[in-house]
Amino acid sequence: MDFNHTEERRMLADSLRRTLARGADWATLAELGVLGALFSEAEGGFGGAGFDIAVVFEELGRAGCTEPVLEAGLAGGLLADVGRGDLVETIIAGDLKVTLGWQEPGLRYDLGPLSTRAENGRLTGRKSFVTNAEGADLILVTALQDGSPHLFALDPHAAGVTLHSTPALMGGSVSELSLDAAPAQPLGTAALDRRLAAATLAVCADALGVMESVKTMTLDYLRTRTQFGRAIGSFQALQHRMADVAIEIEMARSAVINLAGNLDSPDRDRHVSATKSLVGRTARLVAEESIQMHGGIAMTEAYALAPLARRLIAADHRYGDEDWHLARFIRLTA
């Protein structure tokens, strides 16, 4: 038993934290090896294990980074699975931005049944909640071909492709993707489970990083904000709320460790749902409590807490929320 990260992971986390604090762009992240850390050596990277993902995304969350790193790991991972190492190499180099459209209207967090269809290499249908499709060079989508889900690569600028994009709650963008006989390259049958599990871990680790930032920010505020002639952190009503927040963050960290350590175990999916359900619940608690402890200032867009609180809330809406995963955990435990 050892709860310390390896030297390599610690170094990556440290340099990532320093670089992100200065404000890092996509090229810098690629240079730093952030993208390579998401892929195994066999896939052309130098990581890919649960704890690589956990370390990277905790730092991205801590810094509030909105670059499409999660999408690179998710869509890139699927490309690796279907033998497109050439594209993975380009992704790791930072020269190709990718994302995945797997959701559809009305399906909420479920993978199917899909309505989007592929016929003669052309896709027709709608994909929903495609994150960071704005600026992507390539979009992977799932669609039915001969009655079973297949994976396709789509050029966002091709004929028959329409993107309706809005800013996303967690930062970045989210798009509705309309496909009208859009030409696409077939990549074989779609097996998303392992990559979606990794993406769920990424969201959980990201949320953990955000929670740490929010905790620091709230503690600072409790120490410095005075009311009734004293620091508000001297009031027991707030102290006990803060203590509970601190406890729940340590629980969330433990849950992320559980998932990271079981990402490639036979018990993976049960851990995915246990961790995502707990982190979804904790993220909401931390967002709500930090806003409450700050008071009015936290309601303003100008204060730095706003995007972090939104990102915490958004975490519960990605890859299944607290209740969706609770129900799945029950099914997997029975």
Next chain:
Amino acid sequence: MDLNFTPEELAFRDEVRAFLHEKLPADLSSRVGEGEALAKADYDYWHAALNEKGWLAGNWPKKFGGQQWSAVQKHIFDEECAAARAPRIVPFGVAMLAPVLQAFGSKEQQDHYLPRILSGQDWWCQGYSEPGAGSDLASLKTRAVRDGDHYIVNGQKTWTTLGQHANWIFCLVRTDTAAKQQEGISFLLIDMASPGIEVRPIILIDGVHEVNEVWFTDVKVPVANLVGQENKGWTYAKYLLTHERTGIAGVGDSRAGLATLKRIARTEMQNGRPLIEDPLFAARLARIEIDLMAMATLNLRLVAAADAGAAPGAESSMLKVKGSIIRQQINDLARRAVGPWAMPFVADTDGNLFHPGPDYAAKASNVYLNNRKISIYGGSNEVQRGIITKAILGL
């Protein structure tokens, strides 16, 4: 990062399991599992069985008769014992007084008391709380006045767990009334057979005689029974409170309780289906299980940190708060799971009266009620939250 035990640790776990299989009688284990209050003979049997194996005080240093277990080994041992539903080791001598004697006691005290703790010759109880000193322990008033080679002790202790079985009590007493609260306290060892001591039972909300009041009227205690220095007792008491905190989460107990709860919920029927398939019940159960999975890892993180030499700080307070809440939630759900069978309320004090329901229902209400104590004792959860905020806020 590695979430697995080493091969050596796994071998040790197997050894503990084999021992429990051989030495823990099924009858005793099932009574522990069903939450029955144990008799002194039950505790004595288990104490002796563990001592014979050398595992009663496995984490004591070798020079005092222990095995010098690592925190991980101690954790494995505790978890396995809890899972097998072994009686708990009565902690007052083995886990509470002994570390204080080992750190601050004289050679004579160590040589005299430690072997008697191991052999079971002495049953210790704890004289800390008083009617006016609960969470504010330092306000304790029991007085010890020096008179030649003796202290004369007057006052009252309360919540003295299993004091009815004890022949010795370690007490915090006030030896200097002029000093600041924490600086006038001493740590005294008192023979319960001394004239002037009276033990009165307190019956708890679940009808069990578990705790007592202990009254002291002009009790003569030899000065040789003072541990460490006079007026330094608070330091020793705090040492005791920060020692061995990794077991405080009660993860093993929660795991065993959850397994029992699932068994109940598979047996009880609701709307023609096993209760465990009821969506609302299943959701409550799953949420606790998910919390427990995280709690187990949080606990292990601290165990590993303890082996790496880290002093337990606010983290053990976190374990206490969250661990006690999870345990109480399990007890609460077990009581709800037995449905109307929670109503027949048969206490130990009811003599030969039997609970008419299934065995697993007999003590569901009692255990639920009894374990409301765990968020109160050992520093209430509110006191723990105060410790946590001081540590992270610096206020």
